[in-house]
Amino acid sequence: MxxxxxxxxxxxxxxxxxxxxxxxxxxxxxxxxxxxxxxxxxxxxxxxxxxxxxxxxxxxxxxxxxxxxxxxxxxxxxxxxxxxxxxxxxxxxxxxxxxxxxxxxxxxxxxxxxxxxxxxxxxxxxxxxxxxxxxxxxxxxxxxxxxxxxxxxxxxxxxxxxxxxxxxxxxxxxxxxxxxxxxxxxxxxxxxxxxxxxxxxxxxxxxxxxxxxxxxxxxxxxxxxxxxxxxxxxxxxxFNQFHPTCLYHPNAQSFLLTEALRGEGALLKRPDGSRFMPDFHADAELAPRDVVARAIDFEMKRLGADCMYLDISHKDKAFLLEHFPTIYQKCLSVGIDMATQPIPVVPAAHYTxxxxxxxxxxxxxxxxxxxxxxxxxxxxxxxxxxxxxxxxxxxxxxxxxxxxxxxxxxxFTIEARLPAWDESQVGNSDEEVVIQHNWHELRLFMWDYVGIVRTTKRLERALHRIELLQREIHDYYANFRVSNNLLELRNLVQVAELIVRSAMQRKESRGLHYTLDYPDKSATPTPTRLTPQQTPAA
Missing domain, CATH: 3.50.50.60 (FAD/NAD(P)-binding domain)
Structure with a gap:
């Protein structure tokens, strides 16, 4: 039983x-x-x-x-x-x-x-x-x-x-x-x-x-x-949304700067203090996020700059403290007074x-x-x-x-009799460093090849590496007891494959998917749907 x-x-x-x-x-x-x-x-x-x-x-x-x-x-x-x-x-x-x-x-x-x-x-x-x-x-x-x-x-x-x-x-x-x-x-x-x-x-x-x-x-x-x-x-x-403005500072990883800042008048500027969003969209700083993220990415690459800057220093300090207290204190904690100086920003993956x-x-x-x-x-x-x-x-x-x-x-009847998890044939891992290495490799090549701007060749390179990683992880998963890092890596590699295969199917640039090989929009766009039965195993 x-x-x-x-x-x-x-x-x-x-x-x-x-x-x-x-x-x-x-x-x-x-x-x-x-x-x-x-x-x-x-x-x-x-x-x-x-x-x-x-x-x-x-x-x-x-x-x-x-x-x-x-x-x-x-x-x-x-x-x-x-x-x-x-x-x-x-x-x-x-x-x-x-x-x-x-x-x-x-x-x-x-x-x-x-x-x-x-x-x-x-x-x-x-x-x-x-x-x-x-x-x-x-x-x-x-x-x-x-x-x-x-x-x-x-x-x-x-x-x-x-x-x-x-x-x-x-x-x-x-x-x-x-x-x-x-x-x-x-x-x-x-x-x-x-x-x-x-x-x-x-x-x-x-x-x-x-x-x-x-x-x-x-x-x-x-x-x-x-x-x-x-x-x-x-x-x-x-379609992965990259938030245009995350705080760029080694002590502030993953700290997002809300779009409401730009809604209240914050301006995006180059390192020399000049604005650039009016060059990219009629709505300037209030353009859709994909436009703003690409603009920041373009200016960073064009200038060889580590970041751009978000400036709301023209607003009264009391206004900033009332509406953006969390952001104000976070910036202050890393030595930036947003009431008197611009905030360094970079895009970051934000929403699936x-x-x-x-x-x-x-x-x-x-x-x-x-x-x-x-x-x-x-x-x-x-x-x-x-x-x-x-x-x-x-x-x-x-x-x-x-x-x-x-x-x-x-x-929705409850089936209380369920097969127990079988780990009788597995042991404890003695090489956790392998998981960490694969983890960092995955995140780096996804950023480089499947990021804000894509090409067919970059996507092909990413898929090839994903297939290699999946084989390694499958062998690892079959032989060792599960851990948090192993479970997350297994899932992330699977999702990475789905992102890349979906991106390869879209032969156009639209919204958050921008590819240099197909820069124009299709006249008849449709959602990209993948099913397990129709997708080749990696």
Whole structure:
């Protein structure tokens, strides 16, 4: 008889950011839920999100305008129905957060019954529609949701657990579907099992595949890789957003400088103090992120400069302290007073616009498996994500997933008898340095060959190296016990392959995918979809 799972639940949610915690709270009155957190509960992309969340709150703004701005930013590859659905559900989703206790900044003159919120404007938006909590919106959202989750009796939190792989029908001789997951207990260094009626992937993106990233270390594409191995398709993996402005300083790795700075008048300058964005786009500093990132990259390469500069020193110090306290203190901690001097900046990998293919209810190709947030491709972002639509997507599609699961929960029976993880034939690794070497090699060649500007030859070189790495990792994975670094490396290499194969299929330059071999846009663009059955094994 197969052993009983270590844990059982109606819904297993893998990921503890805005997408995972929102889904958990919306489900918890109807089902018992387990939330898996890979690291500390506050360590994720949500916690570090600075800018805010887009929704129409201003009377001069409109849902139609939000839709149009998103479609323009997505460079012809957004799904209009999904954009419309998201924009129309934005305000209700934000109100749910407000009711939960998130303290968005207000302007004087409102009341508790009719508050007036301070709205930022960011690149790509034609109106001020960004609700924010100073410059630490993600922290406010994460901590508020986490407090609610901790209090709820139907939610169990498993902290410091890696998801290893999804358990599907083929593992247990059952119909096609997802029945749980193998998880790695980092404290006890052992693989355990969770049996679940259904599983929600909310693991975030894959920007750790690049050498320079604004994301925390846990953004290693785990959900995308696991879903791919389980048979799910992925879409638009070639579109990786590089945030134009990360602080360039050896003591400030991965510190992002929010687009709201440029929304409030910050200017991008060359080392000699001259502006350059008016040379690249009519909207100058408020151009879409892909345009700004390419412009900075171009100027750095043209001038042989290590960085460009973001200057908001013309603003009053009191204004900066009120609106950007976190950034001000961070810059000050490395010797930069943004009130009197420009801030050195470089682009860095920031957001995965593609992901696991999902429907409007957040369902995937695999029955009983959902995907919410950055891990998913909904069709909202197209070829480029517009600023502050990401946390919005988490909220809107968490609600869609929860509604779908509640409707179907009676069909999601729990298969408690699951095969245990077999590590009887493996031993402990005595060469952890091999993993570290492969890790650094992967991130470096992805940055060099599959970064802001690409060519066919660069992509071919990257794929060749990925194939070699995959063979090494497969041998390593088969012979040694799992570890955090090995699991993340295995997933990152898989995601790297998907990014490269997607990029090789797109014979044009569009949005975040810019290739010197095909600099023009296609007249008939379509999303790039890969399925495990159709993709050659590397």
């Amino acid at each position: 197969e052993p009983t799972a270590n844990y059982q639940c109606d819904v297993l949610i893998i990921g503890s950011g805005a997408a995972g915690l929102t889904t958990a709270l919306l489900l918890a009155d109807h089902a018992n839920v387990i939330v898996l957190s890979k690291g500390p509960l506050t360590e994720g992309s949500t916690f570090y999100a600075q800018g805010g969340i887009a929704a129409v709150f201003d009377e001069s703004d409109s849902i139609e305008s939000h839709v149009e701005d998103t479609l323009v930013a997505g460079a012809g590859l957004c799904d209009p129905a999904v954009v419309e659905y998201t924009a129309r559900n934005a305000r209700d989703s934000l109100q749910w957060l407000i009711d939960a206790g998130v303290g968005f900044d207000r302007v004087p003159g409102g009341s508790d019954e009719e508050p007036q919120y301070h709205l930022n404007r960011e690149g790509g938006h034609s109106h001020r529609r960004i609700l924010h909590a100073a410059d630490a919106t993600g922290r406010a959202v994460q901590t508020t949701l986490l407090d609610k989750v901790i209090e709820h009796p139907n939610i169990q939190l498993l902290e410091r657990y890696n998801a290893v792989d999804l358990i599907t029908g083929k593992h247990i001789n059952k119909p096609k579907g997802c029945y749980g997951a193998y998880i790695w207990n980092r404290q006890h260094e052992q693989v355990e099992t969770v049996a679940a009626g259904c599983v929600v992937l909310a693991t975030g993106g894959a920007s750790k595949v690049y050498q320079y990233t604004s994301n925390p270390d846990i953004a290693s594409g785990d959900g995308i890789a696991m879903a791919w191995r389980a048979g799910c398709s992925v879409t638009n993996m070639e 616009c593609g992901g696991i293919t999902t429907g409007l209810d957040a369902s995937t190709d695999l029955p009983r498996l959902y995907a919410v947030g950055e891990v998913a491709y909904t069709g909202l972002h197209g070829a480029n994500r517009m600023a502050s639509n990401s946390l919005l997507e988490c909220l809107v599609f968490a609600r869609a997933a929860a509604e779908s699961i509640i409707k179907q929960r009676q069909q």
